[in-house]
Amino acid sequence: MIHPVPSTAPAAPGGSPSPGGSAGRLAALGCLMLAIILVVGLGGYFGIGALMSRGDPRDGEETSEAPTSPVQTFGKDEAQPFGTPLLFTPRDFTGEVVVTLDAMDWQAGGEIAEANTYNDPAPAGSRYIMVTATLENHADVDFGIAGGISVQYVEEDGTVHDYEAVVVPVYEDTDDVPAGGSLQWQWAYLVPEDAAEGGHFVLSNFAPELEDGQWVEAA
Template structure:
Protein backbone atom coordinates (compact mmCIF):
# COMPACT_ATOMS: atom_id res chain seq x y z
CA UNK A 1 0.00 0.00 0.00
CA UNK A 2 1.32 3.46 -0.86
CA UNK A 3 0.03 5.87 1.71
CA UNK A 4 0.68 9.68 1.40
CA UNK A 5 1.97 11.62 4.36
CA UNK A 6 -1.35 13.43 4.63
CA UNK A 7 -3.06 10.19 5.77
CA UNK A 8 -3.91 10.60 9.43
CA UNK A 9 -2.71 8.07 11.96
CA UNK A 10 -4.85 4.99 12.35
CA UNK A 11 -5.32 1.35 11.53
CA UNK A 12 -5.19 0.48 7.86
CA UNK A 13 -4.79 -2.46 5.55
CA UNK A 14 -1.08 -2.66 4.73
CA UNK A 15 -1.84 -4.17 1.32
CA UNK A 16 -1.51 -7.77 2.44
CA UNK A 17 -4.95 -7.98 4.00
CA UNK A 18 -3.52 -7.45 7.51
CA UNK A 19 -4.44 -4.46 9.68
CA UNK A 20 -1.42 -2.41 10.86
CA UNK A 21 -0.92 0.88 12.67
CA UNK A 22 -0.04 3.94 10.56
CA UNK A 23 1.45 6.74 12.65
CA UNK A 24 0.94 9.35 9.93
CA UNK A 25 4.42 8.92 8.47
CA UNK A 26 5.17 5.22 8.42
CA UNK A 27 3.91 1.82 9.51
CA UNK A 28 4.27 1.34 13.19
CA UNK A 29 6.33 -1.29 14.92
CA UNK A 30 4.85 -4.05 17.03
CA UNK A 31 5.35 -1.92 20.15
CA UNK A 32 3.60 1.01 18.45
CA UNK A 33 0.67 -1.21 17.61
CA UNK A 34 0.36 -2.33 21.21
CA UNK A 35 0.24 1.31 22.40
CA UNK A 36 -2.03 2.49 19.60
CA UNK A 37 -5.45 3.85 20.68
CA UNK A 38 -8.16 1.25 20.11
CA UNK A 39 -10.71 3.88 19.18
CA UNK A 40 -8.86 4.67 15.96
CA UNK A 41 -8.76 1.08 14.83
CA UNK A 42 -10.57 0.13 11.66
CA UNK A 43 -12.27 -3.18 12.44
CA UNK A 44 -10.62 -6.13 10.81
CA UNK A 45 -12.75 -8.91 9.41
CA UNK A 46 -13.19 -11.76 11.88
CA UNK A 47 -13.49 -15.26 10.54
CA UNK A 48 -16.69 -16.95 11.64
CA UNK A 49 -16.28 -20.11 13.80
CA UNK A 50 -18.71 -22.92 12.99
CA UNK A 51 -19.40 -25.76 15.49
CA UNK A 52 -17.75 -29.06 14.57
CA UNK A 53 -20.50 -31.61 13.88
CA UNK A 54 -20.40 -34.72 16.04
CA UNK A 55 -19.64 -38.01 14.37
CA UNK A 56 -22.62 -40.31 13.93
CA UNK A 57 -22.39 -43.62 15.81
CA UNK A 58 -23.06 -45.78 12.79
CA UNK A 59 -22.75 -49.03 14.73
CA UNK A 60 -25.49 -47.96 17.13
CA UNK A 61 -27.76 -47.19 14.18
CA UNK A 62 -27.03 -50.58 12.61
CA UNK A 63 -27.68 -52.42 15.89
CA UNK A 64 -31.06 -50.72 16.27
CA UNK A 65 -32.08 -51.62 12.72
CA UNK A 66 -30.91 -55.23 13.01
CA UNK A 67 -32.65 -55.62 16.39
CA UNK A 68 -35.91 -54.21 15.00
CA UNK A 69 -35.87 -56.60 12.04
CA UNK A 70 -34.94 -59.54 14.27
CA UNK A 71 -37.74 -58.60 16.67
CA UNK A 72 -40.26 -58.73 13.84
CA UNK A 73 -39.06 -62.11 12.58
CA UNK A 74 -39.05 -63.50 16.14
CA UNK A 75 -42.80 -62.93 16.26
CA UNK A 76 -43.42 -64.92 13.06
CA UNK A 77 -43.51 -68.71 13.67
CA UNK A 78 -42.41 -69.53 10.15
CA UNK A 79 -39.44 -67.15 10.24
CA UNK A 80 -38.09 -67.78 13.74
CA UNK A 81 -34.71 -68.90 12.44
CA UNK A 82 -34.07 -65.45 10.97
CA UNK A 83 -34.89 -63.85 14.29
CA UNK A 84 -32.55 -66.24 16.11
CA UNK A 85 -29.72 -65.11 13.83
CA UNK A 86 -30.39 -61.36 13.88
CA UNK A 87 -31.17 -60.86 17.56
CA UNK A 88 -27.85 -62.16 18.98
CA UNK A 89 -26.03 -60.17 16.30
CA UNK A 90 -27.90 -57.01 17.29
CA UNK A 91 -27.12 -57.67 20.95
CA UNK A 92 -23.37 -57.81 20.32
CA UNK A 93 -23.40 -54.77 18.01
CA UNK A 94 -25.35 -52.68 20.50
CA UNK A 95 -22.97 -53.54 23.35
CA UNK A 96 -19.93 -52.56 21.24
CA UNK A 97 -21.59 -49.34 20.02
CA UNK A 98 -22.01 -48.06 23.58
CA UNK A 99 -18.22 -47.95 23.97
CA UNK A 100 -17.57 -46.09 20.72
CA UNK A 101 -17.36 -42.31 20.28
CA UNK A 102 -20.15 -40.68 18.39
CA UNK A 103 -23.54 -39.09 18.68
CA UNK A 104 -26.88 -40.88 19.14
CA UNK A 105 -25.66 -43.64 21.42
CA UNK A 106 -29.27 -43.99 22.47
CA UNK A 107 -29.73 -46.02 19.28
CA UNK A 108 -27.40 -48.61 20.78
CA UNK A 109 -29.58 -48.74 23.89
CA UNK A 110 -32.65 -49.21 21.68
CA UNK A 111 -30.90 -52.06 19.86
CA UNK A 112 -29.92 -53.66 23.18
CA UNK A 113 -33.46 -53.52 24.57
CA UNK A 114 -35.05 -54.78 21.35
CA UNK A 115 -32.61 -57.68 21.10
CA UNK A 116 -33.35 -58.80 24.68
CA UNK A 117 -37.13 -58.41 24.45
CA UNK A 118 -37.15 -60.00 20.99
CA UNK A 119 -35.25 -63.01 22.31
CA UNK A 120 -37.79 -63.49 25.11
CA UNK A 121 -40.68 -63.27 22.65
CA UNK A 122 -38.87 -65.64 20.30
CA UNK A 123 -38.56 -68.22 23.08
CA UNK A 124 -42.28 -67.94 23.83
CA UNK A 125 -43.22 -68.28 20.16
CA UNK A 126 -40.86 -71.23 19.73
CA UNK A 127 -42.36 -72.98 22.77
CA UNK A 128 -45.85 -72.46 21.36
CA UNK A 129 -44.84 -73.82 17.96
CA UNK A 130 -43.12 -76.81 19.58
CA UNK A 131 -46.17 -77.58 21.74
CA UNK A 132 -48.44 -77.37 18.71
CA UNK A 133 -46.14 -79.64 16.72
CA UNK A 134 -46.01 -82.23 19.48
CA UNK A 135 -49.76 -82.10 19.83
CA UNK A 136 -50.17 -82.58 16.07
CA UNK A 137 -47.75 -85.50 16.10
CA UNK A 138 -49.00 -87.32 19.18
CA UNK A 139 -52.30 -85.73 20.08
CA UNK A 140 -55.59 -87.26 19.09
CA UNK A 141 -57.94 -84.32 19.18
CA UNK A 142 -60.71 -83.67 21.66
CA UNK A 143 -61.88 -86.64 23.69
CA UNK A 144 -65.60 -87.44 23.65
CA UNK A 145 -67.61 -90.05 25.56
CA UNK A 146 -70.83 -91.89 24.89
CA UNK A 147 -72.42 -93.87 27.69
CA UNK A 148 -74.29 -97.13 27.07
CA UNK A 149 -77.76 -96.40 25.70
CA UNK A 150 -76.69 -93.01 24.32
CA UNK A 151 -75.57 -94.25 20.91
CA UNK A 152 -78.21 -92.15 19.15
CA UNK A 153 -77.10 -88.99 20.92
CA UNK A 154 -74.36 -86.81 19.58
CA UNK A 155 -71.21 -87.35 21.61
CA UNK A 156 -70.28 -84.30 23.66
CA UNK A 157 -66.79 -83.40 24.89
CA UNK A 158 -66.12 -85.06 28.23
CA UNK A 159 -65.03 -81.80 29.83
CA UNK A 160 -68.12 -79.96 28.57
CA UNK A 161 -70.79 -82.52 29.46
CA UNK A 162 -73.79 -80.35 30.34
CA UNK A 163 -76.27 -82.96 31.60
CA UNK A 164 -73.73 -84.67 33.83
CA UNK A 165 -71.02 -82.20 34.84
CA UNK A 166 -67.47 -83.51 34.76
CA UNK A 167 -68.55 -86.98 33.64
CA UNK A 168 -65.57 -89.27 33.31
CA UNK A 169 -63.55 -87.81 36.20
CA UNK A 170 -62.46 -89.70 39.32
CA UNK A 171 -65.35 -88.11 41.22
CA UNK A 172 -67.89 -89.01 38.55
CA UNK A 173 -66.61 -92.02 36.54
CA UNK A 174 -68.41 -93.47 33.54
CA UNK A 175 -69.94 -96.97 33.57
CA UNK A 176 -68.53 -100.05 31.80
CA UNK A 177 -69.35 -100.10 28.10
CA UNK A 178 -68.90 -96.33 27.64
CA UNK A 179 -67.31 -95.36 24.35
CA UNK A 180 -64.29 -93.04 24.65
CA UNK A 181 -63.34 -91.47 21.32
CA UNK A 182 -61.17 -88.87 19.64
CA UNK A 183 -59.90 -88.32 16.11
CA UNK A 184 -57.55 -91.35 16.29
CA UNK A 185 -58.96 -93.94 18.66
CA UNK A 186 -62.16 -95.36 20.11
CA UNK A 187 -61.88 -97.35 23.34
CA UNK A 188 -64.58 -99.40 25.09
CA UNK A 189 -63.93 -101.09 28.46
CA UNK A 190 -65.93 -104.32 28.18
CA UNK A 191 -65.48 -106.00 31.53
CA UNK A 192 -63.61 -106.10 34.82
CA UNK A 193 -62.75 -109.21 36.85
CA UNK A 194 -61.81 -108.34 40.45
CA UNK A 195 -60.50 -111.86 41.11
CA UNK A 196 -58.03 -112.62 38.36
CA UNK A 197 -55.57 -114.85 40.26
CA UNK A 198 -56.82 -118.02 38.58
CA UNK A 199 -56.79 -116.46 35.10
CA UNK A 200 -53.20 -115.28 35.58
CA UNK A 201 -52.06 -118.68 36.86
CA UNK A 202 -53.66 -120.56 33.95
CA UNK A 203 -52.51 -118.12 31.25
CA UNK A 204 -48.79 -118.85 31.56
CA UNK A 205 -46.81 -121.17 33.80
CA UNK A 206 -44.14 -118.52 34.25
CA UNK A 207 -46.55 -115.94 35.69
CA UNK A 208 -45.76 -115.32 39.34
CA UNK A 209 -48.61 -115.56 41.87
CA UNK A 210 -49.75 -112.37 43.54
CA UNK A 211 -47.64 -111.54 46.63
CA UNK A 212 -49.30 -111.70 50.03
CA UNK A 213 -51.61 -108.74 50.60
CA UNK A 214 -52.39 -108.26 46.90
CA UNK A 215 -54.34 -109.85 44.07
CA UNK A 216 -54.74 -109.62 40.30
CA UNK A 217 -57.63 -107.82 38.61
CA UNK A 218 -58.32 -108.25 34.88
CA UNK A 219 -59.64 -105.50 32.58
CA UNK A 220 -60.86 -106.40 29.09
CA UNK A 221 -61.28 -103.65 26.48
CA UNK A 222 -61.57 -103.02 22.74
CA UNK A 223 -59.62 -100.44 20.76
CA UNK A 224 -60.40 -99.23 17.24
CA UNK A 225 -58.10 -97.04 15.17
CA UNK A 226 -59.95 -94.23 13.37
CA UNK A 227 -57.05 -92.01 12.32
CA UNK A 228 -55.25 -91.70 9.01
CA UNK A 229 -52.80 -94.28 7.70
CA UNK A 230 -51.81 -96.56 10.60
CA UNK A 231 -50.77 -96.52 14.24
CA UNK A 232 -49.88 -98.87 17.10
CA UNK A 233 -51.99 -100.17 19.96
CA UNK A 234 -49.42 -98.98 22.51
CA UNK A 235 -50.69 -95.42 21.98
CA UNK A 236 -53.81 -96.35 23.96
CA UNK A 237 -53.06 -96.41 27.68
CA UNK A 238 -55.26 -98.23 30.19
CA UNK A 239 -54.33 -98.17 33.89
CA UNK A 240 -55.92 -98.87 37.25
CA UNK A 241 -56.17 -96.14 39.89
CA UNK A 242 -56.77 -97.27 43.47
CA UNK A 243 -59.04 -95.55 45.96
CA UNK A 244 -55.86 -94.43 47.75
CA UNK A 245 -54.79 -92.59 44.61
CA UNK A 246 -52.03 -94.93 43.42
CA UNK A 247 -51.69 -95.59 39.70
CA UNK A 248 -51.09 -99.21 38.69
CA UNK A 249 -50.18 -100.13 35.14
CA UNK A 250 -49.61 -103.49 33.50
CA UNK A 251 -45.83 -103.02 33.66
CA UNK A 252 -45.80 -103.14 37.46
CA UNK A 253 -45.93 -106.95 37.24
CA UNK A 254 -44.64 -109.23 34.49
CA UNK A 255 -47.81 -111.11 33.64
CA UNK A 256 -48.63 -112.66 30.28
CA UNK A 257 -52.27 -113.28 29.37
CA UNK A 258 -53.68 -115.32 26.51
CA UNK A 259 -55.23 -112.20 24.94
CA UNK A 260 -52.52 -109.66 25.81
CA UNK A 261 -52.08 -106.54 23.73
CA UNK A 262 -48.69 -106.33 22.05
CA UNK A 263 -47.10 -103.96 19.55
CA UNK A 264 -50.02 -104.40 17.17
CA UNK A 265 -50.26 -102.10 14.17
CA UNK A 266 -53.71 -101.06 13.00
CA UNK A 267 -54.87 -99.25 9.90
CA UNK A 268 -57.92 -97.00 9.94
CA UNK A 269 -60.94 -99.10 10.93
CA UNK A 270 -58.82 -101.88 12.47
CA UNK A 271 -59.92 -103.16 15.89
CA UNK A 272 -58.47 -105.33 18.68
CA UNK A 273 -59.87 -106.78 21.90
CA UNK A 274 -57.60 -107.88 24.71
CA UNK A 275 -56.99 -107.89 28.45
CA UNK A 276 -54.52 -106.53 30.98
CA UNK A 277 -53.78 -107.73 34.50
CA UNK A 278 -53.19 -105.29 37.37
CA UNK A 279 -51.65 -106.19 40.73
CA UNK A 280 -53.92 -104.46 43.27
CA UNK A 281 -53.46 -104.27 47.07
CA UNK A 282 -56.13 -106.17 48.99
CA UNK A 283 -58.94 -103.99 50.25
CA UNK A 284 -58.44 -101.33 47.57
CA UNK A 285 -61.15 -100.46 45.04
CA UNK A 286 -60.03 -99.40 41.60
CA UNK A 287 -61.14 -97.21 38.73
CA UNK A 288 -60.02 -97.86 35.18
CA UNK A 289 -58.27 -94.88 33.60
CA UNK A 290 -58.28 -94.63 29.80
CA UNK A 291 -56.18 -92.30 27.62
CA UNK A 292 -56.88 -92.79 23.89
CA UNK A 293 -53.50 -91.38 22.83
CA UNK A 294 -50.30 -90.14 24.46
CA UNK A 295 -51.57 -86.58 24.93
CA UNK A 296 -55.29 -87.33 25.08
CA UNK A 297 -57.55 -86.44 28.00
CA UNK A 298 -57.87 -89.12 30.64
CA UNK A 299 -61.29 -90.63 31.31
CA UNK A 300 -62.24 -92.78 34.31
CA UNK A 301 -64.46 -95.87 34.20
CA UNK A 302 -66.08 -97.44 37.25
CA UNK A 303 -65.97 -101.28 37.02
Protein backbone atom coordinates (compact mmCIF):
# COMPACT_ATOMS: atom_id res chain seq x y z
CA MET A 1 0.00 0.00 0.00
CA ILE A 2 1.37 3.41 -0.97
CA HIS A 3 1.00 6.24 1.63
CA PRO A 4 0.74 9.90 0.50
CA VAL A 5 3.82 12.11 1.12
CA PRO A 6 3.00 14.92 3.64
CA SER A 7 3.27 18.44 2.25
CA THR A 8 5.17 19.85 5.36
CA ALA A 9 7.91 18.43 7.58
CA PRO A 10 6.59 16.92 10.81
CA ALA A 11 6.99 19.00 13.95
CA ALA A 12 9.55 17.94 16.54
CA PRO A 13 8.21 15.75 19.29
CA GLY A 14 6.39 17.54 22.05
CA GLY A 15 5.76 20.60 19.90
CA SER A 16 9.32 22.04 20.41
CA PRO A 17 10.90 24.14 17.65
CA SER A 18 12.71 22.33 14.97
CA PRO A 19 16.53 22.09 15.20
CA GLY A 20 16.85 24.27 12.09
CA GLY A 21 14.83 27.11 13.62
CA SER A 22 16.83 27.08 16.87
CA ALA A 23 20.12 27.22 15.00
CA GLY A 24 18.92 30.21 13.02
CA ARG A 25 17.92 32.11 16.13
CA LEU A 26 21.22 31.30 17.83
CA ALA A 27 23.12 32.54 14.77
CA ALA A 28 21.12 35.79 14.76
CA LEU A 29 21.76 36.28 18.48
CA GLY A 30 25.48 35.69 17.94
CA CYS A 31 25.57 38.30 15.19
CA LEU A 32 23.79 40.80 17.44
CA MET A 33 26.26 40.22 20.30
CA LEU A 34 29.18 40.61 17.90
CA ALA A 35 27.76 43.90 16.62
CA ILE A 36 27.39 45.20 20.22
CA ILE A 37 30.99 44.22 21.03
CA LEU A 38 32.26 46.01 17.92
CA VAL A 39 30.30 49.18 18.73
CA VAL A 40 31.52 49.27 22.35
CA GLY A 41 35.09 48.52 21.31
CA LEU A 42 35.19 51.22 18.63
CA GLY A 43 33.63 53.76 21.00
CA GLY A 44 36.26 53.06 23.66
CA TYR A 45 39.06 53.26 21.11
CA PHE A 46 38.02 56.63 19.76
CA GLY A 47 37.27 57.94 23.28
CA ILE A 48 40.78 57.07 24.49
CA GLY A 49 42.25 58.59 21.36
CA ALA A 50 40.39 61.83 21.98
CA LEU A 51 41.66 62.02 25.57
CA MET A 52 45.21 61.37 24.44
CA SER A 53 44.98 64.07 21.81
CA ARG A 54 43.80 66.59 24.39
CA GLY A 55 46.48 65.60 26.87
CA ASP A 56 46.36 65.68 30.63
CA PRO A 57 44.50 68.84 31.72
CA ARG A 58 46.97 69.18 34.58
CA ASP A 59 49.83 69.62 32.14
CA GLY A 60 48.96 73.27 31.65
CA GLU A 61 48.91 73.85 35.40
CA GLU A 62 52.30 72.30 36.00
CA THR A 63 54.05 74.13 33.16
CA SER A 64 55.40 77.47 34.31
CA GLU A 65 55.33 80.46 32.02
CA ALA A 66 58.55 81.52 30.37
CA PRO A 67 60.24 84.50 32.04
CA THR A 68 59.38 87.80 30.44
CA SER A 69 62.10 89.93 28.90
CA PRO A 70 63.25 92.99 30.85
CA VAL A 71 61.32 96.15 30.05
CA GLN A 72 62.24 99.81 30.42
CA THR A 73 59.29 102.14 30.91
CA PHE A 74 58.94 105.39 32.82
CA GLY A 75 56.14 107.16 34.66
CA LYS A 76 53.04 106.07 36.53
CA ASP A 77 51.02 105.70 33.34
CA GLU A 78 53.37 102.91 32.27
CA ALA A 79 53.61 101.19 35.66
CA GLN A 80 54.48 97.50 35.36
CA PRO A 81 52.96 94.58 37.30
CA PHE A 82 54.81 93.37 40.38
CA GLY A 83 57.46 90.82 39.42
CA THR A 84 58.25 92.35 36.02
CA PRO A 85 62.01 92.44 35.29
CA LEU A 86 62.98 96.08 34.83
CA LEU A 87 65.95 97.14 32.76
CA PHE A 88 67.63 99.79 34.89
CA THR A 89 70.45 102.01 33.64
CA PRO A 90 72.33 103.50 36.62
CA ARG A 91 73.78 106.97 36.37
CA ASP A 92 77.55 107.16 35.88
CA PHE A 93 77.69 103.41 35.35
CA THR A 94 78.77 101.68 32.17
CA GLY A 95 76.32 98.83 32.05
CA GLU A 96 72.78 97.70 32.76
CA VAL A 97 71.13 96.14 35.79
CA VAL A 98 67.94 94.08 35.75
CA VAL A 99 65.83 94.60 38.88
CA THR A 100 62.95 92.24 39.72
CA LEU A 101 60.75 92.79 42.77
CA ASP A 102 60.19 89.26 44.04
CA ALA A 103 58.20 89.44 47.29
CA MET A 104 56.14 91.89 49.32
CA ASP A 105 55.55 91.82 53.09
CA TRP A 106 52.86 94.19 54.34
CA GLN A 107 53.44 93.29 58.00
CA ALA A 108 57.23 93.11 58.33
CA GLY A 109 57.63 94.37 61.91
CA GLY A 110 58.17 90.90 63.38
CA GLU A 111 60.78 89.91 60.81
CA ILE A 112 62.67 93.17 61.22
CA ALA A 113 62.69 92.81 65.00
CA GLU A 114 64.09 89.29 64.71
CA ALA A 115 66.71 90.35 62.16
CA ASN A 116 68.51 92.55 64.68
CA THR A 117 67.76 93.42 68.30
CA TYR A 118 69.02 96.96 67.72
CA ASN A 119 66.36 97.69 65.11
CA ASP A 120 63.89 100.28 66.40
CA PRO A 121 60.29 99.08 66.52
CA ALA A 122 57.77 100.93 64.44
CA PRO A 123 56.46 104.03 66.22
CA ALA A 124 52.91 104.02 67.53
CA GLY A 125 50.46 104.30 64.67
CA SER A 126 52.98 103.00 62.11
CA ARG A 127 54.10 99.65 60.74
CA TYR A 128 56.95 98.30 58.64
CA ILE A 129 56.48 96.98 55.12
CA MET A 130 59.29 95.33 53.16
CA VAL A 131 60.02 94.47 49.56
CA THR A 132 62.53 91.90 48.32
CA ALA A 133 64.30 92.25 44.98
CA THR A 134 66.84 90.44 42.84
CA LEU A 135 69.41 92.58 41.05
CA GLU A 136 71.31 91.13 38.08
CA ASN A 137 74.43 93.01 37.03
CA HIS A 138 75.00 92.76 33.27
CA ALA A 139 78.11 94.97 33.34
CA ASP A 140 81.75 93.96 33.60
CA VAL A 141 82.25 95.97 36.81
CA ASP A 142 80.60 95.74 40.24
CA PHE A 143 77.43 97.73 40.88
CA GLY A 144 76.92 99.46 44.26
CA ILE A 145 73.27 99.41 45.33
CA ALA A 146 73.45 102.14 47.98
CA GLY A 147 74.68 104.87 45.65
CA GLY A 148 73.40 103.42 42.39
CA ILE A 149 69.63 103.07 42.77
CA SER A 150 66.82 104.73 44.68
CA VAL A 151 63.68 102.72 45.46
CA GLN A 152 60.81 104.71 46.98
CA TYR A 153 57.38 103.53 48.02
CA VAL A 154 54.35 105.59 47.02
CA GLU A 155 51.03 105.00 48.78
CA GLU A 156 47.74 104.99 46.91
CA ASP A 157 47.11 108.56 48.10
CA GLY A 158 50.47 109.71 46.70
CA THR A 159 52.43 109.84 49.97
CA VAL A 160 56.10 109.07 49.27
CA HIS A 161 58.31 107.02 51.62
CA ASP A 162 62.08 106.56 51.53
CA TYR A 163 63.49 103.29 52.85
CA GLU A 164 64.50 102.98 56.50
CA ALA A 165 68.06 102.34 57.73
CA VAL A 166 67.31 99.07 59.50
CA VAL A 167 68.91 95.63 59.34
CA VAL A 168 66.70 93.44 57.15
CA PRO A 169 66.37 89.63 57.28
CA VAL A 170 68.22 89.13 53.98
CA TYR A 171 71.45 90.83 54.94
CA GLU A 172 74.67 91.01 52.93
CA ASP A 173 78.04 92.25 54.14
CA THR A 174 78.36 94.25 50.91
CA ASP A 175 75.90 96.05 48.70
CA ASP A 176 77.99 95.44 45.60
CA VAL A 177 76.37 93.31 42.92
CA PRO A 178 79.33 91.49 41.33
CA ALA A 179 80.05 91.94 37.65
CA GLY A 180 78.02 89.40 35.69
CA GLY A 181 76.38 88.18 38.91
CA SER A 182 73.27 88.79 41.00
CA LEU A 183 72.33 89.74 44.54
CA GLN A 184 69.12 89.63 46.57
CA TRP A 185 68.27 92.79 48.47
CA GLN A 186 65.52 94.12 50.73
CA TRP A 187 64.16 97.59 51.50
CA ALA A 188 61.94 98.40 54.49
CA TYR A 189 59.56 101.35 54.85
CA LEU A 190 57.49 102.91 57.65
CA VAL A 191 53.88 103.57 56.70
CA PRO A 192 50.79 104.50 58.72
CA GLU A 193 49.22 101.55 60.51
CA ASP A 194 45.98 102.01 58.58
CA ALA A 195 47.63 102.51 55.17
CA ALA A 196 45.95 100.44 52.46
CA GLU A 197 47.88 97.67 50.74
CA GLY A 198 48.75 98.78 47.24
CA GLY A 199 50.50 101.74 45.71
CA HIS A 200 53.75 101.65 43.74
CA PHE A 201 57.50 101.35 44.00
CA VAL A 202 59.54 103.80 41.97
CA LEU A 203 63.09 103.00 40.82
CA SER A 204 65.26 105.92 39.82
CA ASN A 205 68.70 107.50 39.77
CA PHE A 206 67.74 109.67 42.75
CA ALA A 207 65.74 111.87 40.39
CA PRO A 208 63.81 114.70 42.09
CA GLU A 209 60.74 114.03 39.97
CA LEU A 210 58.97 110.72 40.58
CA GLU A 211 57.56 110.74 37.06
CA ASP A 212 61.10 110.26 35.78
CA GLY A 213 61.40 106.92 37.52
CA GLN A 214 60.34 103.36 36.62
CA TRP A 215 57.07 102.48 38.35
CA VAL A 216 56.06 99.04 39.59
CA GLU A 217 52.73 98.10 41.15
CA ALA A 218 53.07 96.97 44.77
CA ALA A 219 51.56 93.50 45.12
